[in-house]
Amino acid sequence: MKRVVITGAGTINALGHSVDATLESMREGRCGIGELAFRDVERLSIKIGGQVRDFEAEPRFNRQQMALYDRFTQFTLIAAEEAIRQSGLEFTGELAARSGVVLGTAGGGVSTWDDNYRSVYEDGKNRVHPFVVPKLMNNAAASHVSMEYNLKGPSFTVSTACASSNHAMAQAFQMVRSGMSPVMVAGGSESMLCFGGVKAWEGLRVMSKDACRPFSANRNGMVQGEGAGIFVFEEYEHAKARGAEILCEIAGYAMSSDASDIVMPSKQGAARAISGALRDAQINPQEVGYINAHGTGTAANDKTECSAVADVFGTHADKLLISSTKSMHGHLIGGTGAVELLACIMALKDGIIAPTIGYEEPDPECALDVVPNEAREAKVDVALSNAFAFGGLNAVLALRRI
Amino acid sequence: MSTQDKVIAIIAEQAVLDPSDVTLDSTLEDLGIDSLGLVESIFAIEEEFDISIPFNANEPEQSDFDISNVAAIIAGIDKLIAAKG
Numbered sequence: 001m002k003r004v005v006i007t008g009a010g011t012i013n014a015l016g017h018s019v020d021a022t023l024e025s026m027r028e029g030r031c032g033i034g035e036l037a038f039r040d041v042e043r044l045s046i047k048i049g050g051q052v053r054d055f056e057a058e059p060r061f062n063r064q065q066m067a068l069y070d071r072f073t074q075f076t077l078i079a080a081e082e083a084i085r086q087s088g089l090e091f092t093g094e095l096a097a098r099s100g101v102v103l104g105t106a107g108g109g110v111s112t113w114d115d116n117y118r119s120v121y122e123d124g125k126n127r128v129h130p131f132v133v134p135k136l137m138n139n140a141a142a143s144h145v146s147m148e149y150n151l152k153g154p155s156f157t158v159s160t161a162c163a164s165s166n167h168a169m170a171q172a173f174q175m176v177r178s179g180m181s182p183v184m185v186a187g188g189s190e191s192m193l194c195f196g197g198v199k200a201w202e203g204l205r206v207m208s209k210d211a212c213r214p215f216s217a218n219r220n221g222m223v224q225g226e227g228a229g230i231f232v233f234e235e236y237e238h239a240k241a242r243g244a245e246i247l248c249e250i251a252g253y254a255m256s257s258d259a260s261d262i263v264m265p266s267k268q269g270a271a272r273a274i275s276g277a278l279r280d281a282q283i284n285p286q287e288v289g290y291i292n293a294h295g296t297g298t299a300a301n302d303k304t305e306c307s308a309v310a311d312v313f314g315t316h317a318d319k320l321l322i323s324s325t326k327s328m329h330g331h332l333i334g335g336t337g338a339v340e341l342l343a344c345i346m347a348l349k350d351g352i353i354a355p356t357i358g359y360e361e362p363d364p365e366c367a368l369d370v371v372p373n374e375a376r377e378a379k380v381d382v383a384l385s386n387a388f389a390f391g392g393l394n395a396v397l398a399l400r401r402i
Numbered sequence: 403m404s405t406q407d408k409v410i411a412i413i414a415e416q417a418v419l420d421p422s423d424v425t426l427d428s429t430l431e432d433l434g435i436d437s438l439g440l441v442e443s444i445f446a447i448e449e450e451f452d453i454s455i456p457f458n459a460n461e462p463e464q465s466d467f468d469i470s471n472v473a474a475i476i477a478g479i480d481k482l483i484a485a486k487g
Contacts, residue, residue: 221460299460
């Protein structure tokens with residue numbers, strides 16, 4: 001088996017339009033959640049979200065590109081550009097032929113669906129733009145990355161709701177570890193912050209009207225976010241041979257299914273994914289210094305997740321640090337694991353733990369060190385990133401400092 | 403059909419019971435309605451009476467809508483219908 005390292009990272013989300021800006025916001029504990037701004041927002045009862053602000057797609061993309069790029073594809077291409085530039089890789093010849101891109105998204109081109117349904121149903125138009133299908137399809141973002149960077153190997157999109165990015169990155173990791181591909185671009189993207197995208201979530205009555213406060217006793221639901229996180233996964237010897245800067249190693253992963261309920265999380269399912277990732281990475285539980293929690297801020301997730309962590313780690317659960325950065329960037333649904341991986345990289349590489357902001361009252365059912373409100377310094381050798389999706393599909397990644 | 407009969411019909415359908423098995427002092431738990439069933443019942447009630455019920459599944463006990471039993475739910479709905487005018 002090959003070792004796998006990360007040699008490039010890119011993002012755009014409510015905390016910043018780059019990795020540096022995002023990590024700075026996480027260090028400062030800034031909140032990227034605010035009033036939503038889009039058409040018909042006044043008809044929503046949930047009016048807050050982690051929207052990407054001060055972002056104009058028009059100068060970045062030309063007219064032909066705009067006709068093909070949904071907002072989730074735009075975010076993906078911006079993050080991919082940053083990640084691949086940092087890696088310094090150019091995909092030609094044999095490298096191009098064997099390298100690919102695996103991305104996660106839950107909804108794909110949600111605002112393209114929304115705009116065009118509005119056009120035919122509400123405005124009564126009987127004709128849509130010829131590129132509606134290639135713009136909204138879930139694999140559009142992965143396909144445009146492959147075209148932009150000449151990635152000719154295995155490429156596809158994974159859709160497992162809130163675990164999409166983690167499942168995608170786990171798959172890409174497996175492809176590099178097995179020797180199938182020397183380099184894989186991986187991550188995920190989501191852009192559901194439009195009228196239909198928020199209205200659908202509103203229906204479930206699990207959204208907060210005021211803030212995302214993971215692990216806090218007075219938490220009252222999740223808050224949606226949007227954006228993308230993209231990484232370059234590279235075989236270790238390949239990266240070393242070309243003198244690439246290595247951000248961290250991906251040591252292992254595990255996936256599990258609750259096989260129980262379509263929305264309620266399961267402690268056993270989560271615990272099996274966490275312990276499976278440790279086993280796969282051959283890591284002792286005591287080595288884990290930081291967990292980037294799924295931490296949605298719902299009553300059900302946070303207590304189930306803390307209980308699963310307590311089960312897996314025993315007394316070490318009280319020593320490790322666990323935080324939810326969703327309190328700052330919101331829940332990016334299919335893109336969330338990718339943006340949250342940045343907090344793991346920051347913990348390993350810079351020794352800074354992103355806080356759980358908005359934390360107000362301790363909850364005895366979430367009695368772990370959740371790094372409340374302020375970032376903290378800590379030397380971390382191993383970090384985990386949790387994702388537990390609706391549908392009971394879980395994926396946990398294990399990363400190691402290098 | 404009265405408000406009471408309509409609400410009982412909605413709850414009975416959700417619980418897969420005959421309306422005669424749903425009494426005013428039944429709790430949702432008695433009827434086997436879980437959190438997802440509750441959210442679906444609230445949706446059906448909102449649609450039936452054209453009202454908005456303030457309910458957040460994360461803090462059911464803090465919502466300004468009493469769901470402790472069928473009678474409480476009906477009383478809450480009557481209040482919302484009256485407020486609508």
